Amino acid sequence: MKKYLMAGNWKMHKTFKETTEYFEIFLKGLAEFNFSDREIMIAPPFTVLAHTRKLTEESFIKLGAQNACWEEKGAFTGEISPVMLKELGVTYVILGHSERRHIFGETNELIGKRVGGVYRYGLIPILCVGETLEERKSGKTLEVVKTQLIEGLKELKEVKGNDLVIAYEPVWAIGTGVNATPEQAEEVHAFIRKKLEEIYNKEISEKIRILYGGSVKPENIADLMRQPNIDGVLVGGASLDPEKFIKICTIQIEKIC
Ligand code: 13P
Numbered sequence: 001m002k003k004y005l006m007a008g009n010w011k012m013h014k015t016f017k018e019t020t021e022y023f024e025i026f027l028k029g030l031a032e033f034n035f036s037d038r039e040i041m042i043a044p045p046f047t048v049l050a051h052t053r054k055l056t057e058e059s060f061i062k063l064g065a066q067n068a069c070w071e072e073k074g075a076f077t078g079e080i081s082p083v084m085l086k087e088l089g090v091t092y093v094i095l096g097h098s099e100r101r102h103i104f105g106e107t108n109e110l111i112g113k114r115v116g117g118v119y120r121y122g123l124i125p126i127l128c129v130g131e132t133l134e135e136r137k138s139g140k141t142l143e144v145v146k147t148q149l150i151e152g153l154k155e156l157k158e159v160k161g162n163d164l165v166i167a168y169e170p171v172w173a174i175g176t177g178v179n180a181t182p183e184q185a186e187e188v189h190a191f192i193r194k195k196l197e198e199i200y201n202k203e204i205s206e207k208i209r210i211l212y213g214g215s216v217k218p219e220n221i222a223d224l225m226r227q228p229n230i231d232g233v234l235v236g237g238a239s240l241d242p243e244k245f246i247k248i249c250t251i252q253i254e255k256i257c
Contacts, residue, residue, distance in 0.1 A: 004038035004225070005165060005209050005232035006249045007064060007126070008239025009094055012045060019048045022242050023055040029246035035060055038232070040249050041092050042239070046080055053089040064092040064126070067100065070117020082121035093118045094234070096128045096152055098171045108151030116155025119163070126165040126211070126234070127152045129192070133172035141170075142191050149195050159200060161207025166192055167234040173214025175236060182223045182230075185212045189229035218247035225253045 014022065030040070043064030044052045053063055069079035085093065095118065096111035115125045129148035131141040145168070156164065168188050173180050180188075189210050196205035212224055213234030224230055238244045 001037075002162070002207055002209065002231065004253060005041060005211060006038055007041040007092070007167075007211060007232065007234045008043065008245055009064075009066065009097070009213075009234055009236050010042065010044045010240060011066070011099070011236060013240055014044060014048060016048055016051055019044060019051055020055065023052070025242040026246060027056070027059060029242065030059070030249065033250050037253065038249075043092065043094055049085075049088050049090065057089075062091045063089050064094060065090045065123075066094050066097070068093045068095070068114060068118050068123070070113045070120075072121065082118045082123050086121060086123060090123060092124045092126055092165065094126045094128065094167070096148065098128065098130055098169055098174055102132075102171065108148055111148075112151050112154040115152050119156055119159075124163055124165060126167050128167045128169050128213070128234070130169040130171050130174075130214070136170065136172065141188065145188060145192065146195055149192065150199070153199060159204060159208070161200075161204040162209075165209045165211060165232075166196070167211040167213050168192060169213035169234060175215070177215050179215035179217075179220050179224070180212070182227050185224060186227040186229055189227065193229050216248065218244055218251075221248050221251045222254075225251060226256050228256060 039062055041062040041064045043066050065085045068082045068085055069076050072081050072083045095114045100106040115127055118125045129145045131144040135144050170180050192210050193205050196208050209231035211232040211234045212230050216233045216235045217238045
């Protein structure tokens with residue numbers, strides 16, 4: 001059964017001490033909840049990955065990383081290898097996030113290499129795609145997303161479906177408080193599903209989880225999750241507050257169809 005994925009991306013936030021304090025509240029808040037239909041993932045900074053694993057090892061929380069190299073080892077100053085991440089208990093790796101693309105200049109080609117490498121070493125890539133406001137205003141959303149998908153998945157010729165995640169994160173909705181409406185998100189998610197069907201096949205495309213990210217909060221999560229092609233969320237700001245993220249992770253999910 002395909003499980004929803006409620007994922008938190010902490011970005012460059014939280015020290016060792018803050019991480020400890022966070023999980024004291026977060027784990028208590030989730031203790032009574034039945035997670036049979038969903039997975040929870042948190043991607044903290046690299047510096048607290050091992051600490052997070054330790055704090056959550058008795059729980060069902062999955063660990064994510066915020067980037068990774070495509071090689072196992074070598075002269076790649078500042079990079080982290082997928083093998084090193086695996087050793088720490090990491091399951092998911094966020095790749096191609098808009099901040100990597102727009103602040104650090106990561107190209108579709110580089111992101112495709114990262115996705116390929118991470119997958120080869122047995123981690124699950126979360127490939128992020130999404131258009132800027134300018135691109136949306138000039139009607140280029142689907143074209144941009146299509147290129148990001150095709151280039152990002154270039155090295156993944158065959159997948160099972162549950163071993164790949166796509167996150168649609170419109171750049172104009174990230175950290176702005178303005179989320180895409182459920183209908184706007186659904187339009188792009190349905191498009192992504194169709195493209196995945198063309199790249200792989202229908203059965204596999206239905207197994208691949210497509211997350212929405214961009215100003216997700218307790219107030220809008222239920223409406224977003226009602227959409228047929230939204231299989232989870234990738235949450236930035238609201239995942240930093242354990243109380244808010246508990247609300248997001250435990251929302252009752254009712255699909256429109
Ligand atoms: P916000 O939830 O803060 O808008 O960030 C979204 C995001 O970039 C998650 O990867």
